[in-house]
Amino acid sequence: MTPQSHQSVTQRVIADISAQARYAAQKHKAGKLGLTVPDAFVRGIRHLGYRSNVEAIAELVDNAIQAYAEHVDIVFGYEGTESKKKPTQIAVLDDGHGMTPDMIQLAMMWGGTHRENDRSGLGRYGYGLPCSTMSIGKRFTVVSKVAGGLAKQVTLDLDELNGGKYTDDDGDTVIPSLCDAQIPDFLTDYIDRFYPDGWNSGTIVLIEKLDRLDWATTLGFAKHLNRQFSVTYHKLLASTLISIDGDPISPTDPLFLNSSDLLCQIDDDRAVELEPVKFDVAMSGGFGKVFLRYSYLPPSFASIDKNRDAVGLNANERFPVLKDYHGIIFSRNGRLIDCKTKTPWTTFINNDRYIRIEVEFPASLDELFGVTTAKQQISVSPEMWDRLREAGLVKAIEQLRGRVRSLKSERARTPAIAPTFERSNPRSSIGRSQPTVHSEIQQKGAPPSLLLRTSSGALGINLAHPAFGGGDQPDPVALQDALEALLHVLDVRGRERSAARRQIISEILSDWSQSLDPDLSSIANILSP
Known part of the structure; x- marks a missing residue:
C-alpha cells in the first residue's frame, strides 16, 4: 500500500x-x-x-x-x-x-x-x-x-x-x-x-x-x-x-481471464477475451458506469482427457466453476452477487458453460438491478435489460456461441493428442493421469504401477497400465469395474477391522462423494455396517 x-x-x-x-x-x-x-x-x-x-x-x-x-x-x-x-x-x-x-x-x-x-x-x-x-x-x-x-x-x-x-x-x-x-x-x-x-x-x-x-x-x-x-x-x-x-483463499476469475489464478495454470487451455464494453447509466438520484466482460473457452477446458467431454471423472477442477456460474454473472462494487441463466431473449443451456459473461455495476444502480437486502440475487428491471441489449449483449452472446460451436467442430475433425496432466491443487480429488518422467511411483525401468504421482504431487490412475489397456493387454478392465472392486475391498476391510478404521473409511468415502458433486446428499448413513 x-x-x-x-x-x-x-x-x-x-x-x-x-x-x-x-x-x-x-x-x-x-x-x-x-x-x-x-x-x-x-x-x-x-x-x-x-x-x-x-x-x-x-x-x-x-x-x-x-x-x-x-x-x-x-x-x-x-x-x-x-x-x-x-x-x-x-x-x-x-x-x-x-x-x-x-x-x-x-x-x-x-x-x-x-x-x-x-x-x-x-x-x-x-x-x-x-x-x-x-x-x-x-x-x-x-x-x-x-x-x-x-x-x-x-x-x-x-x-x-x-x-x-x-x-x-x-x-x-x-x-x-x-x-x-x-x-x-x-x-x-x-x-x-x-x-x-x-x-x-x-x-x-x-x-x-x-x-x-x-x-x-x-x-x-x-x-x-x-x-x-x-x-x-x-x-x-x-x-x-x-x-x-x-x-x-486464492482468487478465481469466473471468466478465467486472470492467468495468475491457480485454475488457469492446471494445463495449457486458455480463455479467449472479447473486447469489453463500458456504458453510462443515469437515473433519478444515481449515476453509474456498467462494464461488460466477455470470454469463451475451448471445449476441452474442463476436461482431463482433452479428447472427451467433461463428464463424471473426466471433469477437472475448473468444471464446478463452469457449472455453478453458468449464465450471465452480475457483480456489484467488485463483489459477485448473482448468476442468471434466463434473460428476456434467451436461456443458457449446458453447452453455454463455455461462454462467459459478466455485468459489473456500482451500488448507485441498485434499483435498476433489483439488488435484494441479503445481496444474494438481483431482479433486473426491463429498462436495464434494454440498456444491456443496446450495449450489444444479445449480439455478443450469439457471437460467443458461434465461436464455441466452431471450436467443437474443429475438435471433432482433428482429435487432440492426449497430453500429460498435472494437478496443481494438492487438495484436488484423485484424477486419471498419463505417466510422466517425474512420477514418484512409476520410475523408468520399474514394473508398471497401477497408480502414479505426477510432479505436482497428485495421485492418479496409470491409464498406461496393462490392466487398463496399456501395452498388449487384450481385455482391459473398465474403470467402472475397477471402482467397484475398490469399493468392495474397502467395504470388506472396514467391516473386518476396528470401529476407528471403519470411521476413517466412512469419512474418506463421504469426502469422495462430495468431491464428485457437492450437491449429493451424505452417503455416511449407508456406510455403517
Whole structure:
C-alpha cells in the first residue's frame, strides 16, 4: 500500500468512526435501545432465506471489507466436543477499524447501521449481521474494538430471549448489556499464531449453538466456503486476504481471464477475451458506469482427457466453476452477487458453460438491478435489460456461441493428442493421469504401477497400465469395474477391522462423494455396517 493510499484509508477510517459516534449519540439520546421488534420477529428472521450458510457468512465478510480490513479469518471451534469433524463454533475475525462500544449494541439491531443507504461499499441496509448469524445458530456474540480502545462485547441468545432475559420492566425487548470481551481460547490461540503484532482493532462475530448447519463436517463447509468465496471476492482478494482456518483463499476469475489464478495454470487451455464494453447509466438520484466482460473457452477446458467431454471423472477442477456460474454473472462494487441463466431473449443451456459473461455495476444502480437486502440475487428491471441489449449483449452472446460451436467442430475433425496432466491443487480429488518422467511411483525401468504421482504431487490412475489397456493387454478392465472392486475391498476391510478404521473409511468415502458433486446428499448413513 502506497503512503498516499494509506493516508486515504486512514482518513476514511477516521470519518467512519466519527459517523458511528454521531449515529450512536443520536440513537442513545432517543431513549431505550430496543430491538425495535417483538421476539417473535427475531425467531422468524432465522428463516430469511439464505441459499446456504456460505451466503450468510459472506454478509460478515462484506462488513469486514467495508471496515477496511486487510485480513478476514473464518475460524472453527470445537468447544464441548473431542472431535474436530464438525464445529460447535464459527467465528469471523477481522482487523478492520472496529466499532465503538455504543455502536456494538446498535449493530445487534435489525437496521442498526450508520451506513444506511451508503452506496460506496458492499452493505447499506444494516440487516446482514443479525440475520446471517441467526440463520446459522441460536447464539451470537459481537466483540469489537477501535485502535487504542478496549475490546467490548454483546451476546444475544435466542433461548434466553424466549425465556424473557432481555425484557425490561415495561415489557419491551431490549438490547443485551455491553460487557468486557471474553474471547474464547480457540480464537486467542489463533490470534497468537496469525496476528504476530497483536489484534489491535477489528471485530469478531462468534456464532454458537449451531443448529442450522448445511454441511455435516468442517471439511465440507470449508470446501464450499473456499470454492464460492474464491469467485465471489476474486476482485477484492488483492486488498483483503480471506482465510479459512489459516488457509488463504486464492482468487478465481469466473471468466478465467486472470492467468495468475491457480485454475488457469492446471494445463495449457486458455480463455479467449472479447473486447469489453463500458456504458453510462443515469437515473433519478444515481449515476453509474456498467462494464461488460466477455470470454469463451475451448471445449476441452474442463476436461482431463482433452479428447472427451467433461463428464463424471473426466471433469477437472475448473468444471464446478463452469457449472455453478453458468449464465450471465452480475457483480456489484467488485463483489459477485448473482448468476442468471434466463434473460428476456434467451436461456443458457449446458453447452453455454463455455461462454462467459459478466455485468459489473456500482451500488448507485441498485434499483435498476433489483439488488435484494441479503445481496444474494438481483431482479433486473426491463429498462436495464434494454440498456444491456443496446450495449450489444444479445449480439455478443450469439457471437460467443458461434465461436464455441466452431471450436467443437474443429475438435471433432482433428482429435487432440492426449497430453500429460498435472494437478496443481494438492487438495484436488484423485484424477486419471498419463505417466510422466517425474512420477514418484512409476520410475523408468520399474514394473508398471497401477497408480502414479505426477510432479505436482497428485495421485492418479496409470491409464498406461496393462490392466487398463496399456501395452498388449487384450481385455482391459473398465474403470467402472475397477471402482467397484475398490469399493468392495474397502467395504470388506472396514467391516473386518476396528470401529476407528471403519470411521476413517466412512469419512474418506463421504469426502469422495462430495468431491464428485457437492450437491449429493451424505452417503455416511449407508456406510455403517
